[in-house]
Amino acid sequence: METLQRLHNRGSTSTSFDIDNSCMFDWNGTNTAGNSQSYMYDTSWTGTPTSTTTGCFSTWFKNSLSDSTCSEGVASFVNNYSSGNDRSYIMGDWGGTGNFVFGQKVSGAWNFRVVSNNFHRDPSAWYHFFAVWDTSNSTESERIRLYVNGERITSLSAAVYPSQNQECYIVSKEDFSIGRAFSSIYGNFTHGYMAETHFVDGTAYAPTTFGEFDEDSGIWKPKQVSVSYGNKGFYFDYKDASNLGNDVSGNNRDLTLSDIDSTHQATDTPTNNFCTLNPLIYDINSGDDEAYVLRNGATTITSSKNAYAQNYATIGLNIAKGGKWYFEWTATSHANGSSSEGLCGLSFDTQWNSGLNSTGVYNAGYAFYAAGFGHGEGYSTNVVNGLLIDLDNNKVKWYRNGTLHVTMPDDGGGSTMQTTGYAFPYIAPYGSGYTINVNFGGYTAQTISSGNTDPDGYGNFEYATQGGYAICTKNLEEYG
Numbered sequence: 160m161e162t163l164q165r166l167h168n169r170g171s172t173s174t175s176f177d178i179d180n181s182c183m184f185d186w187n188g189t190n191t192a193g194n195s196q197s198y199m200y201d202t203s204w205t206g207t208p209t210s211t212t213t214g215c216f217s218t219w220f221k222n223s224l225s226d227s228t229c230s231e232g233v234a235s236f237v238n239n240y241s242s243g244n245d246r247s248y249i250m251g252d253w254g255g256t257g258n259f260v261f262g263q264k265v266s267g268a269w270n271f272r273v274v275s276n277n278f279h280r281d282p283s284a285w286y287h288f289f290a291v292w293d294t295s296n297s298t299e300s301e302r303i304r305l306y307v308n309g310e311r312i313t314s315l316s317a318a319v320y321p322s323q324n325q326e327c328y329i330v331s332k333e334d335f336s337i338g339r340a341f342s343s344i345y346g347n348f349t350h351g352y353m354a355e356t357h358f359v360d361g362t363a364y365a366p367t368t369f370g371e372f373d374e375d376s377g378i379w380k381p382k383q384v385s386v387s388y389g390n391k392g393f394y395f396d397y398k399d400a401s402n403l404g405n406d407v408s409g410n411n412r413d414l415t416l417s418d419i420d421s422t423h424q425a426t427d428t429p430t431n432n433f434c435t436l437n438p439l440i441y442d443i444n445s446g447d448d449e450a451y452v453l454r455n456g457a458t459t460i461t462s463s464k465n466a467y468a469q470n471y472a473t474i475g476l477n478i479a480k481g482g483k484w485y486f487e488w489t490a491t492s493h494a495n496g497s498s499s500e501g502l503c504g505l506s507f508d509t510q511w512n513s514g515l516n517s518t519g520v521y522n523a524g525y526a527f528y529a530a531g532f533g534h535g536e537g538y539s540t541n542v543v544n545g546l547l548i549d550l551d552n553n554k555v556k557w558y559r560n561g562t563l564h565v566t567m568p569d570d571g572g573g574s575t576m577q578t579t580g581y582a583f584p585y586i587a588p589y590g591s592g593y594t595i596n597v598n599f600g601g602y603t604a605q606t607i608s609s610g611n612t613d614p615d616g617y618g619n620f621e622y623a624t625q626g627g628y629a630i631c632t633k634n635l636e637e638y639g
Contacts, residue, residue: 177430177431178355178429178430178431180424181397181424181426182419182423183352183423183455183456184348184353185197186454190347192339192417195454196339197419198235198349199414199415208389212327213293214291214329214330214358214363215289215357215363215364216237216288217384218353218355219287219353219428220286220354221427222234222280222281222282222438223351223435223457235340235347235348236250236251236353237329237335238341239329239332239333239336240334240341241332243267244267245264245328246341249288249290249329258274259279259288259290259307261290261303263327269319270325271303271321272317273319275312277314280439282438283437283474285352285354287306287369289306289307289309290303291364292321294323297323302323309379310379330360336414352428352602353395354429357392357393358393362386362387368386369381369384400421403419403424426600426618430633432601433599433618433632434472434599434600434630435456435458435473435602436460436470440471455596458597458602459597460586461593462590462591463591464591465591469587470587472584475583478550478580478582483548483550484628485548485625485627486545486598486600487598487603488586489541489543489621490541490542490588490593490594491540492540493540493590542559544558545624547627554566561622584599600618607619607620612629613628613634615634618631
């Protein structure tokens with residue numbers, strides 16, 4: 160099961176270099192700019208490059224998009240666009256694959272195009288994407304090199320290399336952007352989180368300049384970076400919420416923001432990875448990929464038809480290790496204006512593929528049925544619901560606006576809790592038109608009027624966590 164693997168950086172590896180913030184890039188389901196198509200740009204990205212042939216790009220990225228959500232889904236990292244026939248970009252092409260791509264078109268033809276043959280879209284992991292170019296290199300295959308998590312990509316689905324000393328438009332043209340693949344009017348847009356974004360003009364650094372393998376775990380992790388950025392280089396650390404396009408390299412090559420404001424700053428980072436909803440899960444037994452869409456870094460779920468729009472979270476909690484865990488959810492709109500209905504609770508790994516139960520939904524372990532048990536209004540608009548998962552005492556507690564509403568299994572929903580395996584937060588609104596913001600602590604579209612952290616100071620919640628911890632890897636490292 161992908162969410163249980165430890166193949167990539169889950170943000171739980173101890174490091175002396177902590178990344179505080181990332182930027183959440185949202186996508187509204189179309190390829191037309193505007194209305195929550197998040198990107199940064201400069202249409203007059205002028206200046207003389209230190210080199211038109213040599214440089215590198217580094218960023219950490221966490222995917223929030225699956226090809227079920229968008230057949231043309233991308234993670235557009237950097238793009239330089241003159242026209243559809245003259246452009247250069249570094250991106251993840253998630254449309255059915257999850258490839259890492261560096262390509263350039265000149266006069267309508269591919270001048271070079273290098274594409275990985277691997278999938279890099281695990282939504283529970285942060286990936287480090289690194290591209291280096293040196294078209295002056297006498298060896299053709301060394302002129303463009305791609306790396307993911309410190310390892311060079313050698314399995315390629317496309318390998319068209321530039322001619323020697325070919326100009327790289329990614330640094331030399333004037334319409335530059337992060338978060339979109341083409342022009343300011345039309346283009347594939349990014350859906351996910353970006354952190355520690357470096358663009359270097361003039362030096363082909365190695366990936367070890369930007370990351371390193373942990374001595375104990377062997378996991379690739381970020382490190383403090385010290386580089387010469389060149390004339391047109393930049394560094395975005397996303398720490399200034401009032402200006403997430405702020406270049407802190409010293410070059411002051413700030414970018415203009417489009418549909419990005421302070422609410423797009425997140426604390427979900429490569430050194431503290433928070434739980435989100437899982438965009439790769441779409442009603443896994445029925446194959447129904449039309450019941451909902453995910454937005455806002457996979458923290459908002461909107462149901463789109465009269466069915467259970469069920470989704471499991473990306474991080475499972477180790478039941479045998481115990482611990483107390485907390486998250487919140489708030490409905491901002493009702494389904495078709497109807498009364499509240501839906502499920503929210505805890506599902507176990509043994510139930511993922513166990514089929515539908517008598518109500519037509521997947522077994523949910525402990526689930527609060529908002530229209531049942533006499534509890535009601537679990538999905539009423541603007542009610543902040545909190546779920547405390549107490550694996551130390553085998554209890555699940557549901558809070559409404561900070562007040563305890565019901566405890567399970569004490570009053571409905573089974574007598575014993577599974578004692579081994581993993582427990583996954585679970586949400587399943589029923590009916591077309593629900594919009595629900597989920598808050599695991601790292602990012603939420605819900606406005607927090609009174610911030611509360613967990614006992615370790617992580618997360619940002621509306622109400623006190625009742626001693627529970629935000630579901631993030633720094634907590635999991637210590638407690639679970």
